[in-house]
Amino acid sequence: MIVSASAYAQQTGQQLAAELAVPLQLSRVYASAVPNSVPRGTAGRIVLSAKPNLADQAAGRLDAAWAKLYSVLPAGSVVTIWHEPDSLIRAGTITYAAWFAAFSHWIEHAQSHSVTTMLCLTNGPWRWAIEDPKRYLPDTLPDVFGLDVYQDVPSQWLSPEALCASAFSWALSAGISAVALPEFGAIADPRRAQWITDMCVWLDRWQPAQFANYWTDAGSKFDVRADSASRAALKGEVLRHV
Numbered sequence: 001m002i003v004s005a006s007a008y009a010q011q012t013g014q015q016l017a018a019e020l021a022v023p024l025q026l027s028r029v030y031a032s033a034v035p036n037s038v039p040r041g042t043a044g045r046i047v048l049s050a051k052p053n054l055a056d057q058a059a060g061r062l063d064a065a066w067a068k069l070y071s072v073l074p075a076g077s078v079v080t081i082w083h084e085p086d087s088l089i090r091a092g093t094i095t096y097a098a099w100f101a102a103f104s105h106w107i108e109h110a111q112s113h114s115v116t117t118m119l120c121l122t123n124g125p126w127r128w129a130i131e132d133p134k135r136y137l138p139d140t141l142p143d144v145f146g147l148d149v150y151q152d153v154p155s156q157w158l159s160p161e162a163l164c165a166s167a168f169s170w171a172l173s174a175g176i177s178a179v180a181l182p183e184f185g186a187i188a189d190p191r192r193a194q195w196i197t198d199m200c201v202w203l204d205r206w207q208p209a210q211f212a213n214y215w216t217d218a219g220s221k222f223d224v225r226a227d228s229a230s231r232a233a234l235k236g237e238v239l240r241h242v
Contacts, residue, residue: 001209002026002045003200003241005224005234007217014043016216019225020235023242028182028213034065038072045076047182047213049083049120054094057081057102063109070113078210081106083120083182084148085136090124096135104138111140120146120182123163133170144178144210145171150222151186151195160195160202168206178208185215185222186230193229200237212237 005020006013006028017024027042029035031050038046056062073079082088085099103119110117119142121133149163168179184199186192196214203209214234216223224230 001204001241002211003214003234003237004028004044004211005214005216005238007215007220009218012216012218016225020231020238022235022238025238025242026211026213034062035069036065037069038074045078045211046074047078047118047180047211048073048080049182050079050081052081052102052106054082054098054102058098058105060105060109066106066109067113070110070115073115076116078116078118078144078180079110080118080120080142080146080182083118083146084122086121086124086133100136100138104140107138107142108140111143116144117142118144118146118180118182119176120148121167123147123149123167133167134174137174141175143176144180145176146180146182148183148215149181149199150184150215151189151192152221154187154189157189157191157195160199164202172208178210179206180210181212183213183215187221188227192224192227193233196224196230196233197237200241 002025004026005016008030025044027046029039029046029048034050034052052062082099088094089096107117147164147167171179186195200212203212224234
């Protein structure tokens with residue numbers, strides 16, 4: 001398993017890796033459309049989330065652009081589109097029907113090019129029993145189930161198991177072969193450093209776990225730069241998983 005840290009701004013992950021004096025084994029990349037090439041400054045394994053036009057994606061009009069990108073992606077890269085669709089659909093940003101049609105076509109095309117695909121949801125549906133996660137599974141199963149997990153309610157400080165176990169168990173029972181944390185993070189709190197360590201130690205027990213990427217966007221409530229204990233915990237876990 002790889003442990004890394006990143007943010008929307010690609011250079012933020014690079015800067016943090018330099019500050020912690022750790023290797024950048026994973027680059028978390030976000031794109032508003034299908035990238036024309038591998039983003040500059042990436043290192044290690046690339047985990048890409050893109051937001052292509054849903055109608056164009058569903059109709060196959062982006063297949064050629066994706067094929068071009070797949071031909072130059074580093075081996076071991078993981079790709080998804082419209083990550084966290086559950087939260088976007090609940091917010092009314094996109095519709096379920098549009099997302100599902102686009103994702104279903106995209107995943108079939110990606111796997112035909114031997115690309116490792118990922119379905120990335122939030123911990124919300126399992127934590128609050130909002131909806132049935134099975135509706136997010138197309139006929140072609142993704143290779144990796146990604147769960148974006150955030151510890152952001154001080155009065156409900158939950159363990160890694162409470163946040164992730166039911167979702168991971170569901171994914172594996174559904175036939176998805178691997179799990180990951182494309183984003184995880186916690187607000188500033190005396191318990192954060194231990195929570196970072198606990199999350200990585202707990203995730204080690206999941207044999208198919210691929211990676212855990214701490215979200216530390218500069219200036220956000222999840223940023224660990226001003227928290228020496230959390231920085232040390234994150235550095236320790238990155239180095240333990242090199």
